[in-house]
Amino acid sequence: MSQHEILDELRKAVVEGDPDQATMWAKKVIENNMNPVEALERGLSEGLKSVGDAFSRGELFLCDLIMSAEAMKHASVVLEEEIKKRGLGRRTMAKFVIGTVAGDIHDIGKAIVAALSTASGFDVVDLGTDVSTERFLKAVEEQEPHILALSALLTVTAEEQPKVIEALKRKGLRNKVVVIVGGGAVTRHYAEKIGADGYGEDSEEAVRVAKELLNSIR
């Protein structure tokens, strides 16, 4: 099988949202001594981007997008490990750290934003749910992301979002990162009031706003 065909299969596994197949083809990449950076960028990322594009055109749906992102995540683990082992460099992508705030265990909306921003070319770090202010701060310090996205579904937990923003200010990190907020309990007005840089009513707006904000500061 040619290297070209292996990349095609890798891409196909992501498009079809099959984590097992994607992992298998990622391993084939390594067995065949191919370049793991190229496999990541031309196989996985391109595959997921085509799914993201089809989603934006209304041809594919969230369940497709999520499964494709899942397939990419599984295969990435294999490739990243190899990249590290070989000491290879990667094209740097804008980093996007996301999490649901403290006291809030709602995962789905945040997972969709994470998938869609991965599909849009961000390097996404998903901190999960019920993330404390301290963990957000630590992630900003260590990962140095371009974007920090805070999700909250409940009225009470939305009050955690300004706490994170205030804590960033106290640590002198506020102007180092673009903060966007969203989630069921959060409105555009609220986002402005608490001093966030951007707001997404849904996943598509969140990712679009993140990109626009990034372009405006670059």
Place this chain on the structure above:
Amino acid sequence: MVLKAHRCTNPLEMLTEDQISSIHDGTLGILEQTGVLFESEESLRILKYAGCEVNFERKLAKFPRSLVEDSIRKCPSTFLLRSRNPDYTLDLGGSNVYFAQQPARSLLDDETLSRRTGTLKDVEDLAKLCDALPEVHSLCEPLASVSDKPAVVCMEWVVATVMRTTEKTQMGPSFFGCAKWVVQMANALGQQMLGSITPVSPLKYPAEQVEGLLTYARAQHPLAICSGPSLGATGPATLAGALVLQNVEVLAGLVLAQLVSPGIGVVLQTFASPFDMRHGTMASGAIEVGMMGVALAQVWRRYCIPTGVFFPLTDSKIPDEQAAYEKYLQLLLCALAGVNYIMPCGALDDEGTQSAAQLVIDNEVCGMVGRVLDGIDVTDETLAIDLIKEVGPAPGNYLKTRHTREWWRKDHYPPSISVREPYGKWAVESKGIVARASDRARDILKTHKTPRLPEDLERELERILKIADEAKKVAPRSQ
């Protein structure tokens, strides 16, 4: 005005006997093998003592079949939800069908069609409308948050505002640990709450919901246990799978309720909706929502347990044709299926907004649907055989008969806002139904007199609210 239930004597069905058995067996299997997560040490201890297999570290309880079946048997097939005014007491279960208000997060301005956060005054207005509208039999917290109270105590204040405004029954929320204070207020007034308990799908009872369940049940307030997975996201994509998951979730709560308060009245409720795979929203106006209402009513009727739905709902943002077709298809399905507690009144945009105009329109349609349930009365008098003979062929007519005068009123639902006038008369104002409903709402708010709480009870409510504020560390009233 004495509140009278509509009656559904021949319920619509959607499942065969075999299908019901499959759902029941699947349910018991999951309860027994997978179990349900309870974020409450106390509830896990109670369940363990009753014979559940409990893993305290994972907070997981697995339910033996016999315990579930015993608990189902312990549930009363009918029970009263007592108002402080007996005229408004609901007799839940059997063939009785009641219509209730649906809660929402914010308020829709029916003229500008813009959305805003409500205030306690808005809660009072909405409760006043519900008090006046005859087909709204029971209420729910009209707004889930208000701008003039901090989120942590807003439930207590909203419930108190409804209590002050109407003697009709209402659901009791469990959010933010409010059940304790709500129960105190209800007890002071001598009325029962229908404690609303909502597990999180899949298979989890969060701490505040368990606390609500224990608080209401121990204080002898009946419960409405409601499961609401989103099909394809927090529940299986298939309707059948979602029916099983919902049944598992409500029965787990029911077992706990019967353990802490044997014989306590429980309404089993569904709130499932498909996850919209385009927008990531809950498609609560979907027709499948109504179908699941019919199916679960059938399963729960088999258990002889009163049934409820936490809808009809719509995804439309304004009172329009979509709001009407989505809400009323679900409403008609559930009413024909004999669901005992249906919540069609007031909400738009899922549970996003309350609209006064929509509430008035919903009241009108509930009356029409109630009329369907009341059926066709066939007696010698209504058959009118003698009358038909007597009037004979045209130009004979029925307008000038005593029979018409008597029965026209009894056998027909009188709409209060629908357009029936001829074109010329209508054209004077040329108002559509939303404008007419808005006018009616304004008129009610201006003229309707709500009952006043006696002064000592008013002081008692104030006292409890003050303690709740202090307990939750809210600064004294500052508006």
